[in-house]
Amino acid sequence: MKRKVFYILGALLFGGLSMSVAFNTKSSNNVTAVQEGEPTNLQVLPKETSMKDVKKIMWGFNQALGVKCSHCHAPKADGKGLDFASDDNHKKLIARGMMHMTKGINENYFYKYQSSDVKVDKVSCVTCHNKKAHPKV
Numbered sequence: 001m002k003r004k005v006f007y008i009l010g011a012l013l014f015g016g017l018s019m020s021v022a023f024n025t026k027s028s029n030n031v032t033a034v035q036e037g038e039p040t041n042l043q044v045l046p047k048e049t050s051m052k053d054v055k056k057i058m059w060g061f062n063q064a065l066g067v068k069c070s071h072c073h074a075p076k077a078d079g080k081g082l083d084f085a086s087d088d089n090h091k092k093l094i095a096r097g098m099m100h101m102t103k104g105i106n107e108n109y110f111y112k113y114q115s116s117d118v119k120v121d122k123v124s125c126v127t128c129h130n131k132k133a134h135p136k137v
Contacts, residue, residue, distance in 0.1 A: 041085040044099045061095070064125035067133050098125065 039045075039054045049057075062068065072095050074088035075081070087093060106122040114120050128135040 039084075041087070044096050044103075061125060064131065065129045065133050066131040071133065102127075 037051070039049060039051055042049060042054075045054065045057065058069065061072075065071070069082055069084075072089055072092040073082040073084050074086045074092075076083045102123055102125065110120045110122050
């Protein structure tokens with residue numbers, strides 16, 4: 001019985017630590033990557049995309065590329081946090097191009113072939129990146 005309780009407490013502690021690490025989005029230079037308010041400067045995503053949905057999408061990028069927010073987002077001028085609307089980090093422009101590319105691939109080569117009896121997978125960032133910032137050539 002004690003062993004079972006020990007394993008359960010261990011699993012809860014590990015799960016709590018994992019969640020803490022997963023949702024602690026700080027870059028290596030200790031820049032907090034939390035965005036508040038409404039999204040601005042959306043150029044690929046629809047302008048009406050909610051902050052909640054933007055965060056989900058960005059979290060997916062973090063996971064697919066194995067990077068943190070500061071990989072694509074430039075720091076604020078005062079050095080406190082990230083300027084999510086800024087286009088100063090060239091990698092953000094590359095990410096936009098990649099979003100257009102995957103959307104084009106899916107629309108032109110997958111979605112148009114779907115029917116009620118045939119479901120075709122789609123490509124996404126992880127298709128090529130496999131949790132690496134730079135996919136293998």
